[in-house]
């Protein structure tokens with residue numbers, strides 16, 4: 001970037017983006033931006049600036065992002081020889097810190113499926129002791145969801161029982177009390193079986209340990225991309241982990257919150273942070289951005305004081321298309337054919353709601369080389385090609401063309417999510433996921449269905465799509 005000494009082979013920042021790079025070298029900063037507004041780009045610039053160029057206070061900098069695929073993607077954008085910069089996930093950081101404190105050894109973290117199994121066991125034991133309550137009929141995934149919220153917000157029993165946390169579950173105080181009983185039983189059971197943690201525990205445990213740790217910090221500065229799913233306990237851990245006189249900068253978009261539903265920026269404990277808002281979208285065409293905006297205005301989309309309305313992008317393009325096929329197999333076949341045609345000169349992604357549909361897609365792709373969006377990708381493919389994966393795995397990424405099959409009403413919202421969370425909450429969360437999927441498309445967006453289109457999307461009569469009926473074009 002001219003004048004700053006930051007030479008990256010990335011687009012040059014414009015307008016407010018520049019200000020964000022040079023925010024104070026100390027203190028806390030929060031940047032909320034709409035999809036495609038350059039948050040990842042500016043997180044990279046700011047991290048490189050703080051690591052190498054900040055005049056008063058350059059020093060070892062940690063750049064965190066949401067999942068391992070994004071770590072790989074971001075590493076592909078940053079010169080490998082950048083000194084004093086570490087890029088990893090929050091869990092990678094927390095694990096490393098706890099191991100350095102001799103608080104974590106191999107196999108001490110429960111896998112997510114074993115975490116649910118222990119919760120189910122705990123619920124059965126509490127039910128047999130306390131008798132009937134409809135709360136005990138809930139699926140293990142429901143208890144896992146509550147667990148994440150409780151430990152992420154470090155809620156004691158009385159706080160949880162009194163909480164009105166804005167999520168769609170209508171839980172009365174007695175039900176909340178029973179849920180807390182299950183959590184306490186779970187903690188005992190887990191201890192008895194020799195497991196110290198589940199993944200959700202890492203943030204509060206690291207925060208508590210850091211509070212009592214007076215040794216010099218490894219990082220002077222911490223920058224976080226995709227911060228909207230960080231619970232308050234994680235933000236506390238990062239505040240504690242920042243070196244003396246250093247800075248913590250968070251970049252997030254609450255419209256893309258997919259793991260910690262119901263947590264707002266006001267809850268994360270950064271009341272004194274300097275706030276910057278990014279409204280300009282540099283990724284999507286105006287037509288794709290309009291569809292995303294219309295989706296975020298539907299009543300099913302969770303209203304949230306943190307949502308940033310995008311200004312309409314300048315880039316014009318074709319309207320998104322919506323294809324109707326005879327059945328789900330034909331949708332997937334058409335998605336594969338389109339990806340094969342389009343990928344000679346473009347990056348094309350087929351995005352799915354469910355992980356279990358990935359294997360079918362892989363089969364249909366046959367010999368077509370394709371990158372699965374997954375933590376196992378260690379070198380980000382440059383140039384054209386086919387990608388596929390879930391909406392979750394696609395967060396933070398972008399592609400020239402995005403194809404989203406299986407958008408039928410009976411599939412979205414996902415039936416399992418409805419069973420776990422109830423219809424209203426499931427619809428709100430699935431709307432965030434659709435928003436993530438749609439906003440990954442730079443130029444072309446193709447949506448597919450066979451029966452009625454999911455009601456979480458704007459209706460086809462909105463004029464926001466072009467409808468294509470029948471077979472593939």
Ligand SMILES: Nc1ncnc2c1ncn2[C@@H]1O[C@H](COP(=O)(O)OP(=O)(O)OP(=O)(O)O)[C@@H](O)[C@H]1O
Nearest residue numbers: 011012013014035036037038039040041282283396
């Ligand atoms: N100033 C700019 N000039 C040109 N392109 C830009 C500029 N800022 C951002 N972009 C481009 O816009 C796209 C979106 O940027 P980026 O991925 O950083 O956005 P984001 O806010 O992190 O998006 P999301 O949260 O949706 O993942 C990228 O291709 C990026 O290179």
